[in-house]
Amino acid sequence: MAKDFGIGASSKRREDKRFLTGTGRYTDDMNKPGQAYVHFLRSDMASGRINGIDIAAAEAAPGVIKVFTSRDFEAVGGVPCGWQVTDRHGEPMKEPKHPVLAEGFVRHVGDPIAAVVAETRAQARDAAELIEVDLEELPAVVNLRAAVSGGTAVHPEAPDNLCYDWDFPAESKDAVDEAIRNAHHVTVLELVNNRLVANPMEPRAAIGEYDAADDQHTLWTTSQNPHVIRLLMGAFVLGIPEHKLRVVAPDVGGGFGSKIYHYAEEAFVTLAAKVLNRPVKWTSDRGEAFMSDAHGRDHVCKVELAMDAEGHFLALRSTTLANMGAYLSTFAPCIPTWLHGTLLAGNYKTPLIFTNVRAVFTNTVPVDAYRGAGRPEATYLIERTVDKAAREMGIDPAELRRRNFITQFPYQTPVAVEYDSGDYNATLDKVLEGSDRAGFEARKAESASRGKLRGYGLAHYIEACGIAPSSLVGALGARAGLYEAATVRVNPTGSISVFTGSHSHGQGHETTFAQVVADMLGVPEDSIDIVHGDTNRVPFGMGTYGSRSLAVGGSAIVKSVDKIVAKAKKIAAHLLEAAESDITFENGQFSVQGTDKSLAWGEVCLAAYVPHKYPIETLEPGLEETSFYDPANFTYPSGAYACEVEVDPETGKVEVLSFTAADDFGNVVNPMIVEGQVHGGLAQGLGQALMEGCVYDENGQLITASFMDYAMPLAKDLPSFTVDNSACTPCTHNPLGVKGCGEAGAIGSPPALVNAVLDALSDYGIAHIDMPLTPSKVWAAIDAARPAAAAE
Template identity: 70%
Template sequence: MPENGIGASSVRREDIRFLSGNGKYTDDINVHGQKYVFFLRSDVAHGKINSIDTSKAEAVSGVVGIFTGDDFVEVGGLPCGWQVTDRFGEVMKEPGHPVLAQGKVRHVGDPIAAVVADSLEIARDAAEVINVDLEELPAVVDMKAAVEGGTLVHDEIETNLCYDWGFVEENRDAVDEAIKSAHHVTTLELVNNRLVPNAMEPRVAIGDYDASNDQSTLYTTSQNPHVIRLLMGAFVLQIPEHKLRVVAPDVGGGFGSKIFHYAEEAFCTLAARKLRVPVKWTASRTESFITDAHGRDHVTKIELALDENGMFQAIRTDTCANMGAYLSTFSTSVPTWLHGTLMAGNYKTPLIYVNVKAVFTNTVPVDAYRGAGRPEATFQLERVIDKAAREMGMDPVEIRRKNFIQKDEFPYATPVALEYDTGDYDATMDKLHEIADLDGYEARAKASREKGLLRGLGINCYIEACGIAPSNLVGMLGARAGLYESATVRVNATGSITVMTGCHSHGQGHETTFPQVIADMIGISEDQVHIQHGDTSNTPMGMGTYGSRSIAVGGAAMVRATEKIIAKAKKIAAHLMEASAEDIELKDGSFSVVGTDKSVGWGDVCLAAYVPHNYPLEELEPGLEETAFYDPANFTFPAGAYACEVEVDPDTGKVDICSFAATDDFGNVINPMVVDGQVHGGIAQGIGQALREHAFYDENGQLLSGTYMDYSMPRADDLPSFVVDHSCQTPCTHNPLGVKGCGEAGAIGSPPAVVNAVIDALNKGGFDVNHIDMPLSPSRVWTAING
């Protein structure tokens, strides 16, 4: 393994500041003279606002301003970034999403009024004396009930159905026919449980306005400051980009929840302009639970048709996807293009039809959460395959292997629109067999039985579409944004380099891994390269970090910019050595003339660019700085195979994860240690979903698991030491690094492995249980065992 550059496990340089308390998070920013906002939020899921009387609150000493929905009538609502067209050719229903509620509240946590005051306590005191005449209306929480009508979340659209999407619609009849005539059909109804993202750092927004130059600044906890600037500036507040700066400094975890444009960002920006004071909001953990966009929440029926040999013939799915009360920024794309296109998985199923009904309910909006649509696809597919194997008496590994797309069949066009460029699914399965010690399973199962415990083994595969995304393709599919990435590589006069990237690092380790790439290309040490991100005023327009895209798209942009740098530097070196640029070779930080002993160092060339005393000024501009925008030609397709072993206590229903092994094909790997960490984190979240986490709403729309007393996060001692491997590598064929992305794999691949393992344990223990909906809490497992 190299010690520097691509492939080195370089130590994460950003951890020094994080672990020593020197990280600079948004809440660490305090603008001189700032005031504090407290949002008065609805405590009912659905209600009509008859009147709001703020007179008593205005009289509270220290109150600077009070805002209600009426103050935001003139500005836009929060936009949705993806327009889905339904199976009848109609565009989706897109009700308004006001910054502060106007006339109605639609979920617990919907902001009714905002009080800006000298301190948060004063703002909170004043909010308590705002008199809201709120008429509670019946809430609609269950998706099936919502589809049937009755109570409407948005009266103006006259339905709770956002869209009824079919994919591929032309395949519908053929799929129906294949299922009707199949040798065997396995059917499974399941729920992909709603999750609260729970970033360690709650959201924060600070609005600031500089009247001297009419400049607004928003400091915010965001994964994509340029996207926020575009959405908020253009669609909500009508502030042009050159008058609006968005800064997202260190961010303590996002998992998707900090992609989206939130009401509090627009509020603080506008209130700062109106009040001429900086306005700061820091979410309490309680607010995080009821305002951060939730994840998942699909109810699905999947049918898998097989022939007598266990070959997959067709898949048909029918899903209700919860949108919550409003359309969050990318909510509509998650159950459609990020979900339906993945239903082929790693297999050669010839016919697939996916139906998704997106439904409004009186709950917090739902949007992308680590994996976003792909975990939902993988879960249902890998669960129904397991059930089919059991029904047909086949081994769960064998049924998968015989349906795999073979390595010599790539590029492979699936029936759901994607073209996988590379893969070798047998290789990852072979590796899994080895690292999970599947041959030793029976001995371990015997040991478990002797303890009175039921042991089970769960296997599954996954594929994901990452490196999001080709702009022309997503534009055709309804995206209202391009999904390229950008980088500016600025070489300084003495040879050090500052890279300004449109990506944003909030745990991924870009500050360590991106320099490894440049160090490798030029042959300098990594510590000569600094990564700058998170501020629209000093980074090129980029789309941010999500969808496992940063190295595949942002890294590619950085490579392209660096290639331009090297090309120019070769010309300078050629001039210095009086040779032709075509004859210049760059190796280990030194330019040499091929076939001679002439050479000039990297630093000398950089200095010449900025002190151009001896420089071809008539042919070449001085300076050494280049920008590149990179738009990918295709998605990338990381894939892998996972194995989980569990012990179930039949008396209590408690599930212990004994071991978890993951083999991932991420293509080329920049930093194996960072990749290990990303996979570990993803698996921990996936196990959290499988066994513990659940945003549980009652029929009145109250979130019963709204604190950590009831929302069960996975803790370190709930988890085994993971065994992970990414040595099976089929490099991506269409990006310059051959990389695929690794941020979401663990969260996508792990829930079915856990559930398959528990179901296997119960069946081997003599309990005829086909399925348990996540989370597989002790009580749910016990209830399944005890009928």
């Protein structure tokens, strides 16, 4: 029977009322008294030397308050990177400065050169067109392979364009090489994980304010983690003490990773507000977003999978070129290393694994985490290779996976991490049944009767969520702790305010966090207020990304509620004149075991704040607790996905007919929200596989710079999804037993779709097509294969 309250209930999202009625409060909705506007003049060249800037005409333009150039930022630091990777030689990565405004050189189309602050947005934009920049164009480095082959350098301190050259695990290299040399069969695959633009519904925006009376700075911004912005910007860019800097992220309309990072525009408006002693506002338009928001993915890989005669995996070796873009974004270095290399075991007991990753600077927009962050890249690499291996070995793809599944937990992988729980056979069984794999051949024959090619594709995934503990990630190069914090404040009448360091930008925290607290305390969900996104109101927290909100942020809330209940039991024991050990708490009632004596939740709460009859000598008044939770391990959601497609061989058009997802998220707090998260991830993953792709020309010009050229899936492009999360193996090391669900769909769906398309094209002998599988690309592969297929 479905629950209608607390953990396990599909409670409607409380926050949706304001979003659906247009009363949400986003950064661009805010306008401050005396506010000015900034427009950034951005480079139209990918690489160039700034020989001079003439701002005189712009300064004289109507409404202009000030024109800023890099000279105004000489006393501040560059935008910092939050993760340092050490290369295979034991040397720290190359970390060129990322200036707020370009200093001497521009390094990608969209690099900000100057900024005009004016009374109106239109005046700022018009004045920016009057700035004369003597910009000498230089050769651009765009292609990853060309970037590392010698020649033009993006930064002088990285003459070979390498940020780092990383081996992992270094001690496995020789054994992996030998296993591949001696294997019965080796499957080899070269593939590209295409560059993406996140494109959340709400573009980035920022407002800087300064109060000279108390030297207080405030930044309003579209951020997934305001405390990290405060730390990075305050300590490393502007030199503002944290108690003098407030960062507020109000309602945020989606992020998908692109709003994790500290951006130059945030530092600019914060400093400009002080210089001008008035608020300064910036709102990105969609064109700016394409060339200033961090992009995602962009890997070129070669994979080799060694097997014995029965198809048991012996070793896996991969080499990757990972694009960093022109500068290092906040978490960019860890994406192709610690969030990618540590997941190369996938769901399989491959005994030997080795990977080499070279991170490369190019004259393109910086690349950082995008929904899944390293785990989609690892899963795509593994699952495409496993499917190709199944065809080469003549083994059913499902059977080859079963033959190599990890079945005993906990399981120590050869790539550092230890999986605590899972049941991969269970999710595979569910997806095969849910997708009616047994009836596929009949459906294929029906498609063939209409001249269409039908294909069925499988993929498994596992991801590492939570990104903790702090001691581990610190050893791996993180420059911040990755715990979470929560304060639970019980008010005198029994209502509750929860202050969380996690941030909600579409995940439904205001609903699910309230469900957790309501379930623990036996109080109505609507009596609980969730507060987040303001560094002046909530304890220091690490924000939301990596599917960490419930596993880490929710666990911090649980710890604080446990402390609240423990103290409340002491109060109740005193009021009921009983031993504390005899007090039970259930469904909002404190009772004395074996008696009919009890007190309601509200009575005890009131006593905590009106301590007329209170053990004042042993217990402080009030009912408020704060906790910091640093997990013992990552969490490891996993699942199996099945995709069925139809391909028109005359046009190359791919139609997704059905998609079935069977996920293991551990315990589920709100099934409806989980289903919605999976749906969103599937849409993004299928978008990457079918149509999305960020393209630069050889000069570094962004060809896909608008929605006219960058295609994203519409509802009509996708089927109704079948989602099943009943295969539950709870996480063993957090109090809720949850694992995380926000990124799963984007991780497992690209290889499932590509595998399905290649299954449909199997008669043509086509082994691989790189994403996105656009009609032209699929048709070209079919056309090139027709002579060979006809000859057979």
